[in-house]
Amino acid sequence: MDFPFIVNCMIRIRLCLSILLLPIAILSQGLLINTAGRYTTTLNGNWNYIVDPYETGYYSFHSEVYDQTNPGSPSAFYNDYQPKDKAELVEYDFNKSPTLKVPGDWNTQKENLFYYEGTIWLKKSFDYNLTNNKRVFIYFGAVNYKAEVYLNGKKLGTHEGGFTPFNFEISSIVKAKGNYLVVKVDNKRFKEAVPTSNTDWWNYGGITRDVLLIEEPAVFIQDYSIQLKKDNQSVIAGYIQLNNPDKNEKIIISIPELKIEKEIEASTDGKASFEIEVKNSISYWSPEFPKLYSIYIKSGYQTLKDEIGFRTIETKGPDILLNGKSIFLRGICLHEEFKGRRANGDKDALALLTWVKELGCNYIRLAHYPHNEHMIRMADKMGLMVWEEIPVYWSIDFNNKTTYNNAKNQLTELITRDKNRACVIIWSLANETPLSEARNSFLLNLINHSKSLDTTRLLSAALLTRSENGVGLIEDQLGKFMDIISFNQYRGWYGGDLKTAPDAKWATSYDKPVVVSEFGGDAKQGLHGPKEERWNEEYQEYLFEQNLKMIERIPNIRGISPWILTDFRSPRRVLPGIQDGFNRKGLVSDKGVKKKAFFIVQSFYKKIKSQYN
Numbered sequence: 001m002d003f004p005f006i007v008n009c010m011i012r013i014r015l016c017l018s019i020l021l022l023p024i025a026i027l028s029q030g031l032l033i034n035t036a037g038r039y040t041t042t043l044n045g046n047w048n049y050i051v052d053p054y055e056t057g058y059y060s061f062h063s064e065v066y067d068q069t070n071p072g073s074p075s076a077f078y079n080d081y082q083p084k085d086k087a088e089l090v091e092y093d094f095n096k097s098p099t100l101k102v103p104g105d106w107n108t109q110k111e112n113l114f115y116y117e118g119t120i121w122l123k124k125s126f127d128y129n130l131t132n133n134k135r136v137f138i139y140f141g142a143v144n145y146k147a148e149v150y151l152n153g154k155k156l157g158t159h160e161g162g163f164t165p166f167n168f169e170i171s172s173i174v175k176a177k178g179n180y181l182v183v184k185v186d187n188k189r190f191k192e193a194v195p196t197s198n199t200d201w202w203n204y205g206g207i208t209r210d211v212l213l214i215e216e217p218a219v220f221i222q223d224y225s226i227q228l229k230k231d232n233q234s235v236i237a238g239y240i241q242l243n244n245p246d247k248n249e250k251i252i253i254s255i256p257e258l259k260i261e262k263e264i265e266a267s268t269d270g271k272a273s274f275e276i277e278v279k280n281s282i283s284y285w286s287p288e289f290p291k292l293y294s295i296y297i298k299s300g301y302q303t304l305k306d307e308i309g310f311r312t313i314e315t316k317g318p319d320i321l322l323n324g325k326s327i328f329l330r331g332i333c334l335h336e337e338f339k340g341r342r343a344n345g346d347k348d349a350l351a352l353l354t355w356v357k358e359l360g361c362n363y364i365r366l367a368h369y370p371h372n373e374h375m376i377r378m379a380d381k382m383g384l385m386v387w388e389e390i391p392v393y394w395s396i397d398f399n400n401k402t403t404y405n406n407a408k409n410q411l412t413e414l415i416t417r418d419k420n421r422a423c424v425i426i427w428s429l430a431n432e433t434p435l436s437e438a439r440n441s442f443l444l445n446l447i448n449h450s451k452s453l454d455t456t457r458l459l460s461a462a463l464l465t466r467s468e469n470g471v472g473l474i475e476d477q478l479g480k481f482m483d484i485i486s487f488n489q490y491r492g493w494y495g496g497d498l499k500t501a502p503d504a505k506w507a508t509s510y511d512k513p514v515v516v517s518e519f520g521g522d523a524k525q526g527l528h529g530p531k532e533e534r535w536n537e538e539y540q541e542y543l544f545e546q547n548l549k550m551i552e553r554i555p556n557i558r559g560i561s562p563w564i565l566t567d568f569r570s571p572r573r574v575l576p577g578i579q580d581g582f583n584r585k586g587l588v589s590d591k592g593v594k595k596k597a598f599f600i601v602q603s604f605y606k607k608i609k610s611q612y613n
């Protein structure tokens with residue numbers, strides 16, 4: 001019997017023991033990052049669904065919650081109960097129910113679900129052969145808005161927030177054959193939610209992003225941060241976090257192109273921090289040269305690969321410095337929508353960002369919530385800097401602690417997922433929130449939480465301004481805590497005339513970069529007429545011409561992100577023959593046709609680019 005065999009047996013025995021002894025809490029905690037680099041099985045595809053506006057599958061007729069008072073009830077939809085004989089009363093049947101495509105919103109898949117806001121149950125059956133001493137997780141890219149997840153009749157947990165990933169361990173529940181995964185999705189809007197009940201975008205419901213089974217060894221690499229050390233561009237620093245740690249766990253980080261092979265040791269809590277002095281010159285990530293390095297993280301049980309870019313981002317007075325060079329953010333805003341439906345996947349990301357590149361952008365503002373990971377990975381590859389945002393939008397319930405914890409959790413999940421992406425340069429904590437003490441403390445707490453998770457990126461928020469004696473004042477007190485002072489303004493659309501716009505006066509007391517995070521106006525693509533008449537393309541074109549002349553004169557201006565790349569669905573926009581349920585501020589129509597204003601912005605960016613090179 002050779003030595004390796006004995007060692008192998010010992011490892012297997014220890015692994016089995018460690019899994020059995022581990023309390024569930026450790027087994028099930030923590031978001032897995034870099035799913036693209038892991039061993040996954042997709043559950044994307046057709047899922048059976050049951051529309052359940054009265055939540056019959058969740059509550060008894062006396063409103064008792066089945067999974068708390070009578071978990072095994074045949075009436076609870078998550079049990080996917082099959083009647084034993086023809087006499088038994090069961091009033092639902094997933095297998096005989098229609099199907100929805102996952103990932104995907106239900107609104108645009110079924111005409112009778114277009115405006116539906118409520119509960120829909122989705123079910124997927126699958127077999128899974130879990131090899132011994134391995135562990136398996138169920139991972140959701142996002143579910144809008146609230147998900148309650150059950151596997152084989154057992155409740156795995158709940159997630160609230162429609163735009164960030166979450167996962168549950170299912171190692172002790174999954175079977176080789178006949179698993180049934182049931183998700184209760186509820187997209188009802190409500191005051192205490194994040195976002196609150198009033199927004200200017202479509203409330204797409206459903207499992208709107210990928211669903212994966214992720215298989216891991218007993219001890220696995222759950223999370224890590226590998227970035228340039230703040231204020232030191234020749235040191236790569238960060239940490240590796242193991243799940244189900246084992247003391248004396250050795251980990252090797254290798255970056256072959258930089259001739260880096262560094263061994264570190266995790267402490268008993270599974271965390272190993274490191275700093276690596278890089279001797280070879282690093283090709284820093286930039287829009288012009290979006291260099292990504294292959295990174296390998298090797299533990300005793302697995303090797304995880306990722307693609308990571310290295311760059312510095314900082315501000316100095318009114319300048320934004322990327323790799324030490326002053327830049328101008330030539331941006332555009334995007335919703336997560338492609339041709340009138342929730343966007344997801346590499347194809348949608350490539351289509352949207354190809355238009356962005358044609359516009360001449362080096363930067364995108366992903367409004368008003370975290371977009372899917374395909375978008376961020378595509379921006380990393382295509383060389384587009386990114387502003388990411390949590391949906392603390394308009395009149396959030398700032399006095400509500402639960403609301404705050406929800407916003408904080410969404411921010412945590414966003415930063416956990418994307419902290420290794422070089423393209424992400426700004427975390428944004430709000431959009432157009434009304435001024436109040438409660439709002440200030442809510443956002444200040446989020447700012448502090450953001451800094452506790454990541455000190456390497458810039459902080460901002462889309463603020464509002466006010467005008468006094470004809471001067472636009474950029475003075476929101478939150479600016480004190482922001483790296484970039486951003487604000488939305490709609491001169492020529494929600495007030496203010498266009499003719500005198502170029503002479504408008506703006507002032508700020510902040511010695512910080514200023515970014516106009518939104519401006520624009522509606523145009524129905526193909527509608528033409530005099531530039532004085534609202535809704536036609538000539539009006540929108542003139543609006544951009546005049547606003548750009550005005551913006552160039554704003555003190556400390558270092559970026560813009562016009563609202564918005566494409567027309568997008570909004571229940572607020574009901575003007576017949578013009579809006580028809582769409583916000584028409586896109587530079588591109590919802591059918592993918594460029595409007596005249598697209599070319600105004602494009603030529604402005606050509607000019608700006610020459611001034612900054």
Ligand code: GCU
Pocket residue numbers: 200368431432488518563583585
């Ligand atoms: C606001 C808001 C956007 C909205 C836009 C508009 O600034 O941030 O979400 O769509 O204005 O009114 O079109």
